[in-house]
Amino acid sequence: MKAKHWICSFLLVLFCQSAFSQSGSELPDAAATSLVLSAQYSTAFGAHPSLYNGPEYVDYTKRYYKSIGHQFFLTSEKSEGSIYYNNHLFNNLKFTYDIAMDQVVLQQTTNPLTLRLVNEHVRSFTLAGRPFIRVVADSASSRALNTGYYEVLLDSTVQVLAKRYKRIQEQTSDGQLVINFLQKDAFFVKKGGVYYPANSRSAIIHLYNDHGKEIQKYIRANHLKFKTATYASDIIATTRYYLKLKHN
Known part of the structure; x- marks a missing residue:
């Protein structure tokens, strides 16, 4: 309720500012006004507390004498992206x-504090053009995969997912303790609403066994x-070839 009240108040202030700035001239077109307000809202909402509200992220590699590699996806530098968090999309x-x-x-945009988002509140994110979703394992899927990003x-009637992770080795x-990150x-393939491990050629052929001969030939x-x-x-x-066979 507080978030909704904040949003309504914010939009009302923006609308009043826009309206008064037009005094002495014709009122702006409703569609144009809506676009302006939407752009101003998106800019302001980027720093909304609904986004910057996770616990502090502590770089655990600082406890070690040296790091071999790093713990991040692709690069240790920040990359551009978007996050669907707390039921809002932040671009x-x-x-x-x-x-x-x-x-x-x-x-944080206003101070050097680094936060880690609350996993349970993240639905999805895109980082450096790479899309991720959070999968919550239930009793049926927990044998195949764990809850995580x-x-x-590939996102179609058959979905292909990759779990990217690094194993920590000390x-x-x-005489000094070193941390090593191993990629x-x-x-995984989601077929018929069920997740299956797909970490070998034989596993993939088995998953697509209703067109097994064609898949092996391909x-x-x-x-x-x-x-x-x-x-x-x-x-x-x-998988794309399998989907083509299914749709023929």
Whole structure:
């Protein structure tokens, strides 16, 4: 209720300012006024407390003598993106995604405090053009995957997801404690409303066994090896071909 009251008050103030600024001339067109108010609202809402309300993010790598690699997705630098948080879509943000701890990390705009968003309040986000959703595992899906953020590689009647994460390894160097981040990926297919692990060529062929012969022929003809470097593109290509077969 407080958020709704704040929004209504904000829009009323903007409208009054816009109306009074037009004194001595014709009132602005309603559609144009709506666009102006929407743009002004979006700019102001970017710093709304509904976004910057998570607990502080503490960089745990500072406890170590040295870090080998980093804990973030793609880069340790903040990248542009959007976040659907607390039932609001926030665009034009710069943030990072700690894939070792599965946390979205955002810095305050007015001070150096870094926050981690409350996972339960994040529905989805896009970072550097890469879309992620938060999947909540239930009793049926928990055998295949855990609750967390998953990159959406293909979103159709069959959905392909990737879990991006880094395993933390502690080691000593010259008597000092060092933290090492090891990149790992896991892949999943959602078919018929059910999530399945899809981390090998044989698993994918089994998932698409209603067109098994055609799928195997397609994989051989296109020299899909399902190696680490090409796994994502190979599973996307195979799934798209499977969907084409299903729709024929």
